[in-house]
Amino acid sequence: MFEIVSNWVAAFLTLCIFSFLYKDNPFYRFAEYLFVGVTAGYTIPLTWNMSFIPYVYRPLFLQHKFILLIPAFIGILYIFTFNRKLNWLSRYPIAFGMGMVGMGVPLSMHASVLVQMRGAMIPIESINSLLVFIGTITILLYFYFSKAHTGTYGKVVKIGIWYMMIGFGASFGYTVMARISLLIGRIQFLVSDVLHIIK
């Protein structure tokens, strides 16, 4: 019985959101504002249990690692974001978090650039590998905007544009599939879990 009521609550809220497709209405607005409130409220106990208790409360008060008072104090400075005079204090916790960008430089260079370059440097043994090579080079040339895309350079870069159009077409095809899949999921919920039309 409880599960039936829960499913009907979920179905009601689902239909409230879908009602927006007809037009904006109070049911949709209610569901939208409820969603924002529940999502915000959801993060509070989770952050308390999963983050504050194990990494602030326990080390400070049970393990007496009082040095952690410093990062806790720096973290509290976040709240000054909203104060016009003192919002410069909120830069400290942001700066501390941004420090990890140093690790991103060599690692993204490796994973996003060097490995991809190595993958592109394959022997051109077939027509397909030649096409991939031409495509990769022309697209990289396209992204070099310091030189005007005119004349011979413009013609070469045009090939890159054709490749990108095919790539974007493939992405669009997949995006359609993804969005439809999400809708299928919701309809499956309504049709099987709520209305029991299919088992």
Place this chain on the structure above:
Amino acid sequence: MKRSIPLAIVIILGFLFVGYVFIPHKISSDFYEWYMEWIKAMSPFGVILGIMSIIMTHTARIQHKVPNWQYSIVTLIAMIFTAYAGFAWGTQEGTPFMWLFKNVQMPMGATMFSLLAFYIASASYKAFRARSAEATVLLLAAIIVMLGQVPVGVSLFGEGINDITHWILNVPNLASKRGIALGVGLGMVATSLRILLGIERTYLGGGE
């Protein structure tokens, strides 16, 4: 001083992290453990920012009686009740908190995303026009990939559609995404370097 000290923190920590990646010495891993311990102690307070923002926005809407201000009451009550449910009855399976997550947040979140299917259909009908040769190529590639993904495409056009889709994904799409990935990767490295060297300062926000 209000900008220079945070900037100095980013630069010093940034270079220490570069060192961490390349230096396999114990001092490197000790630095990393120290940093992780401190960042974990700082992170819960970031959530306060989000919660404060929501409370301030919605209480201002209620105070000034802006249009639809009544819905802001719904948001604030929902937030307070959900948080209270988590603290009072716990966050495990079977609690009111998890019930709210499974029957309110999960369905609504999934439904918000699924609205996109309708909009993509509407956009396909109203906006996707083969105005130029490039746009035509884009639409053709999209149609072939869409047909290749579904069983009915193979039933209508034979197994050749699978091979063409496979070729599109593994040759021109691969080249396109690789070129874009390289460009994005280089852009990420450039931006990270700019932050590391103190040239990029937008994360510090405006003001003095």
Place this chain on the structure above:
Amino acid sequence: MNIFERLQMLDRRWIFLVVAIAIIVPLIIPFNSKTYTTEPTEKLYRLIDSYAPAPDEKAIEKDRALLLVFTHDASTMSELFPMEVAILRHCFARNIKVFTLTFLPSAAPIMDYAINTVKEEFPEVKSGEHYVNFGYKIGALMLPIILGMGEDISEAVDIDAEGRKISSLPIMKNIKNYNEMNLIMDFSGSSAGGAWIVYARSKFGANVGAGVTAVMAADEYPYLQTGQLTGMLAGLKGAAEYEKLVDVFATNPDPAKREFSRELLKDTKYDDAITNPNIKTKFKQARIGMNAQSVAHIMIIVFILIGNIGYFITKYKQKQQG
């Protein structure tokens, strides 16, 4: 105003109605359609299947395991949940050691739900012996755990979702680090593999596979080609392909037919899964969804064609008048 001009000005709510009908009808009226498997999915299936114990080997002694990482929330469940269920079903049917882990609080209930959904059909499967749910670990621990598992999984993860010490569990026999837990499947709605490719693969040589939403699938092909990703399940289609492979091989009633073979895959008797009452609905969700997907794709293509035909006719008429 001719028909095409009228069609161009059609209220979009009629389009929404057509979309809704196009999805609802195939779901209510099931019909069989053939699922064609592709190379990235087959590659992944064969790698996971290679972790199954030999007929004369005890499952608990096997020194191979698989880690499933849930990096998504409920909004992408419709695409990723069927593939998670299919892989878990594969593991439980073939006695493959499997671990589950997440760094997102919203994925923890999904993980439990996936395990419980599959476990119902395998009453002999026990937590701690056949599978372990490492549970939700806070995001800040992600890097320490990914790096730590390269040395010792029990030390890096420490306790599982039920509060037990990992080192005390029978499943950990002959499983120490990435050398044994050699495949990580990351189910993600945003960055596939991500930190696992950068750390686990580059540093420790672990295989990384990805279960991704279709939106990201096209972008991941460069990583497949470089070998950074060992295999990929792309959206609902990938899930449908894996479900079929599990039906044809892993759960084949004839033990002699459980090895992958292309000839068996072509056998048409496995194409009636959707109307086959012996296969539970929860193990063919993706294939049922693909029927609706088929109709929806044809509908979108028809919309594009009608829209463009109308556009060109209107443009031609305007040119003639102008």
